[in-house]
Amino acid sequence: MKYIIHLLSIICIIFFAFASCKNNTKIDTSNIPKTWNFVKNIPLDSFGIISIAQAGGGNFWLSDADNNQLILTDKDGKVLEVKTGDFDRPMHLSKNANALLIANYGSDNLLSFQNGKIEKISFSEKFDAPSGVDKSGEKVAVADFYNHRIVYFDGQKNLTFGKKGDAAGELTYPTDVQFANEKIYVADAYNHRVQVFDLTGKHLQTIGEAEKMNATTGIFVNEKNIFATDFENNRILIYDLEGKLVQEIKDNLDRPTDVLVVDNQLFVTNYHGRYLSTFDYSAAVAGYYACPMNCVPPDKAAGKCPKCGMDKKSVKL
Amino acid sequence: MKKIIVLIAIFFAAFNLNAQTDAFSVRVEGLGCPFCAYGLEKKFKDVKGIKNLKIEIKSGVMTFNAPSANNMPLSEVDTRVSKAGYTAKEMSVKRANGKVETGNGKKEAVASKDAKTETFAVSGNCEMCEARIEKAAKSVMGVVKADWDVESKKMTVTFEPSKANVKGIQNAVAKAGHDNGTFKTGEKTYNDLPACCQYRD
Numbered sequence: 001m002k003y004i005i006h007l008l009s010i011i012c013i014i015f016f017a018f019a020s021c022k023n024n025t026k027i028d029t030s031n032i033p034k035t036w037n038f039v040k041n042i043p044l045d046s047f048g049i050i051s052i053a054q055a056g057g058g059n060f061w062l063s064d065a066d067n068n069q070l071i072l073t074d075k076d077g078k079v080l081e082v083k084t085g086d087f088d089r090p091m092h093l094s095k096n097a098n099a100l101l102i103a104n105y106g107s108d109n110l111l112s113f114q115n116g117k118i119e120k121i122s123f124s125e126k127f128d129a130p131s132g133v134d135k136s137g138e139k140v141a142v143a144d145f146y147n148h149r150i151v152y153f154d155g156q157k158n159l160t161f162g163k164k165g166d167a168a169g170e171l172t173y174p175t176d177v178q179f180a181n182e183k184i185y186v187a188d189a190y191n192h193r194v195q196v197f198d199l200t201g202k203h204l205q206t207i208g209e210a211e212k213m214n215a216t217t218g219i220f221v222n223e224k225n226i227f228a229t230d231f232e233n234n235r236i237l238i239y240d241l242e243g244k245l246v247q248e249i250k251d252n253l254d255r256p257t258d259v260l261v262v263d264n265q266l267f268v269t270n271y272h273g274r275y276l277s278t279f280d281y282s283a284a285v286a287g288y289y290a291c292p293m294n295c296v297p298p299d300k301a302a303g304k305c306p307k308c309g310m311d312k313k314s315v316k317l
Numbered sequence: 318m319k320k321i322i323v324l325i326a327i328f329f330a331a332f333n334l335n336a337q338t339d340a341f342s343v344r345v346e347g348l349g350c351p352f353c354a355y356g357l358e359k360k361f362k363d364v365k366g367i368k369n370l371k372i373e374i375k376s377g378v379m380t381f382n383a384p385s386a387n388n389m390p391l392s393e394v395d396t397r398v399s400k401a402g403y404t405a406k407e408m409s410v411k412r413a414n415g416k417v418e419t420g421n422g423k424k425e426a427v428a429s430k431d432a433k434t435e436t437f438a439v440s441g442n443c444e445m446c447e448a449r450i451e452k453a454a455k456s457v458m459g460v461v462k463a464d465w466d467v468e469s470k471k472m473t474v475t476f477e478p479s480k481a482n483v484k485g486i487q488n489a490v491a492k493a494g495h496d497n498g499t500f501k502t503g504e505k506t507y508n509d510l511p512a513c514c515q516y517r518d
Contacts, residue, residue, distance in 0.1 A: 048351065050351060065351055065355060066351075089355040089358070089359075091351075091352065091355075105352075105355055105356075105359070106355060106358070106359055106362070129352075129355075129356055129359055131352055145352060145356065146356065146402075173352065173402070175352050189350075189352065192511070212510075212511055212512045214445075214511040214512065214513055215349055215350050217350055217352065231349070231350050232349060232350075232445075232511070232513050233511070233512045233513055255350070257350070257351065271350070271351055272374075
């Protein structure tokens with residue numbers, strides 16, 4: 001009987017130790033800062049993709065400048081529709097309400113695609129290779145590539161700002177433009193930087209010069225960050241709104257031209273690589289160590305746990 | 318009947334003339350992104366009768382056919398490339414009659430019989446480096462020709478010895494950001510190079 005009780009006790013101890021050990025292996029990553037981490041590349045071999053915009057229903061529109069068409073894909077890259085028409089080297093896209101706006105680079109005009117219809121957007125200013133367009137309410141901004149300026153309809157009248165040069169407020173071949181945070185953000189491609197203007201066209205801020213970008217071809221701005229493509233250096237640079245670099249992504253990219261963030265997922269069009277890269281916003285566990293008993297939150301110090309004395313282990317999710 | 322035959326002959330002659338094209342090839346310096354490539358294409362779109370325009374972004378080579386009746390000179394190609402914001406480096410055209418013309422975008426000096434040619438190593442990585450290195454060498458008075466090879470990292474210069482020497486050319490190249498056998502680029506100039514051009518480990 002004694003033996004049976006001993007045996008049962010041993011079994012119980014082993015069971016509870018195993019159960020508690022298993023429970024303790026669940027590492028709490030809530031204190032580990034989140035960053036953008038690579039998820040996968042989605043091949044789009046047949047297309048020369050430049051830009052990406054939301055299409056609704058979790059799908060995306062991509063501009064295929066090489067083949068003068070737009071591609072509708074789902075989030076896994078499955079092609080749902082190929083739209084041809086009056087496209088002549090369609091470059092940057094933007095989504096406004098239900099309309100998709102297209103900078104129709106080769107024909108010096110802007111197009112709107114809505115309810116299956118493509119229409120020209122009338123603008124009294126003449127463009128020379130419009131490369132990017134964005135709309136916010138009644139306001140429209142256009143990156144006018146060869147005129148080195150932004151053409152801007154402020155809701156009442158047309159304005160232009162920027163001229164060829166590299167001083168603050170001057171532009172050299174701008175390629176993308178976006179309204180965000182009551183400001184106008186410009187990819188100043190061949191000054192290798194991002195410039196920020198107020199809604200009257202006054203220069204406010206220059207971002208990214210320290211990182212020595214080489215051809216800043218695309219931008220995406222939300223309420224927290226500015227994302228910029230560094231085409232020749234195969235990088236995505238992510239800044240806070242003050243212009244401080246918060247992350248550099250330099251793997252899995254091949255001549256990126258545009259970025260888009262949707263629901264904590266980052267999408268990057270790779271023109272030379274002919275694929276879409278995706279990243280998610282998650283805890284970056286590389287370089288963190290945790291007590292196997294989860295006594296203290298994970299941190300960057302390897303060695304022994306200060307509470308239980310066990311050897312810390314590299315954190316893996 | 319005779320008139321009809323003559324008319325048909327004239328029609329076919331005119332048709333044949335239209336069908337005849339000159340084949341152009343031009344290597345463009347500084348062509349990097351699709352915005353550049355399609356910008357260049359745009360500046361050639363209004364060439365009457367232009368066909369088969371293709372641009373290879375990586376090599377910077379543009380090819381197209383234009384009606385031989387236009388007799389489009391290479392100088393016009395050079396002007397259009399300049400308007401697109403780039404520099405035509407090497408141009409050639411094979412005319413419909415088989416005659417081949419070549420040219421450089423910028424008129425280069427002709428080497429005299431006393432001109433010397435020397436080769437030396439210059440550090441660099443890419444085609445942007447190539448453009449910078451060659452531009453620096455050509456900025457030295459007396460330099461007739463400068464070619465830097467991306468693969469071998471060797472620079473070949475032809476110069477008039479009465480006006481230029483190798484050390485002067487190497488100094489100009491180093492000042493532009495590229496180490497060579499004799500001179501080393503200063504830290505600040507090197508650090509100011511675009512990331513893709515920074516060649517030191």
